[in-house]
Amino acid sequence: MSLPTTPLGALLAILIMALITYLTRSGGVLIMSRVPIGPRMERFINAMSGSVLVAVIMPTAVEGDWGARLALVATLVAMLLTRKPLIAIAAGILSAALWRALVG
Amino acid sequence: MASPSSTGARLDIAGTLLGMRRMAPMALFVIAFGLAFGVAAAQRGLSDVETLLMSALVFAGASQFAVLEIWGPEIPLVALIATTFAINARHLLMGAALYPWLQHLPTRQRYASLVVLSDSNWAMAADDFRRGERNVGMLVGGGLALWLAWLIGTLIGVIFGSGITDPERYGLDVIMGCFLLSMLVGGARQLSILIPWSVAALSAFVALRWLPANSHVIVGALAGGLAGLWLPAKGTRNTRRAS
Numbered sequence: 001m002s003l004p005t006t007p008l009g010a011l012l013a014i015l016i017m018a019l020i021t022y023l024t025r026s027g028g029v030l031i032m033s034r035v036p037i038g039p040r041m042e043r044f045i046n047a048m049s050g051s052v053l054v055a056v057i058m059p060t061a062v063e064g065d066w067g068a069r070l071a072l073v074a075t076l077v078a079m080l081l082t083r084k085p086l087i088a089i090a091a092g093i094l095s096a097a098l099w100r101a102l103v104g
Numbered sequence: 105m106a107s108p109s110s111t112g113a114r115l116d117i118a119g120t121l122l123g124m125r126r127m128a129p130m131a132l133f134v135i136a137f138g139l140a141f142g143v144a145a146a147q148r149g150l151s152d153v154e155t156l157l158m159s160a161l162v163f164a165g166a167s168q169f170a171v172l173e174i175w176g177p178e179i180p181l182v183a184l185i186a187t188t189f190a191i192n193a194r195h196l197l198m199g200a201a202l203y204p205w206l207q208h209l210p211t212r213q214r215y216a217s218l219v220v221l222s223d224s225n226w227a228m229a230a231d232d233f234r235r236g237e238r239n240v241g242m243l244v245g246g247g248l249a250l251w252l253a254w255l256i257g258t259l260i261g262v263i264f265g266s267g268i269t270d271p272e273r274y275g276l277d278v279i280m281g282c283f284l285l286s287m288l289v290g291g292a293r294q295l296s297i298l299i300p301w302s303v304a305a306l307s308a309f310v311a312l313r314w315l316p317a318n319s320h321v322i323v324g325a326l327a328g329g330l331a332g333l334w335l336p337a338k339g340t341r342n343t344r345r346a347s
Binding site for chain 2: 003007014016017020022027029033036037043044045046050051052054055057059061062067068072076079080083088094095096097098100
């Protein structure tokens with residue numbers, strides 16, 4: 001099942017995202033007012049929220065060109081060194097641009 | 105969970121304005137992230153209005169970037185829902201941590217405050233709560249400041265981004281991947297989290313190769329989450345840094 005990328009389809013996709021995001025924002029308080037979130041559920045959610053980022057990045061790492069792969073490596077290294085996302089992202093963009101300008 | 109020295113909570117204009125002011129330095133950075141999102145969305149073919157609407161209504165950077173990755177000629181519905189939910193599921197824990205505080209607000213104020221719940225204002229509000237502050241203005245005001253900055257940044261990005269015709273040349277196509285990776289690394293608190301992440305990477309890879317298109321998101325998220333169940337128990341909800 002998928003939505004067409006027409007103005008209406010895109011609007012619907014955005015509204016669905018907004019609704020789900022609000023459910024996550026309000027859900028924690030709503031659930032806690034009935035049953036407390038246990039440590040097992042907390043571990044599952046913690047691991048899942050990082051894992052989905054890993055999964056989303058995978059296609060770039062697997063199917064991207066070497067410029068894109070280098071960008072990910074540069075971001076990782078810069079992030080580990082500086083802990084500053086903006087610097088890390090800039091390093092990634094710069095690496096991809098340089099690689100493509102110099103190597104092709 | 106920390107025990108507050110006072111019970112009760114209230115929401116007022118003065119506290120909200122103070123929250124906005126305390127968030128101002130962080131909000132400047134958020135403008136830059138919003139700019140990156142605006143550029144990325146424009147390159148992905150979203151119209152200016154769609155991009156701004158997404159930032160205004162969703163207001164959750166990582167999930168917005170991630171959805172761009174699956175935004176093509178068609179938008180796969182299950183992957184859209186799963187991606188948005190899985191990335192934003194951390195809000196469930198953040199909200200739960202604030203429950204002992206917010207339960208003292210009238211119901212409508214409580215659920216209205218949560219509209220702008222985000223990583224940075226949550227971290228600062230959770231700190232206020234631990235120190236016994238009754239005013240929840242940091243949560244609401246800080247959230248409003250972040251929301252405004254995110255929207256302004258997106259607007260600048262949209263204006264700037266639609267003028268670029270050759271994004272690969274400038275490396276702009278990698279913004280999404282780099283943003284998500286930096287969020288991932290920045291959110292890592294303990295080395296053991298690498299175990300579920302490796303499981304997620306491996307299963308996402310398998311899904312990418314042999315399972316239907318876009319299933320890698322759900323497969324990776326669930327596999328990583330399940331692997332997380334075997335990790336040693338350690339509460340992280342009070343130690344998360346603003347990101």
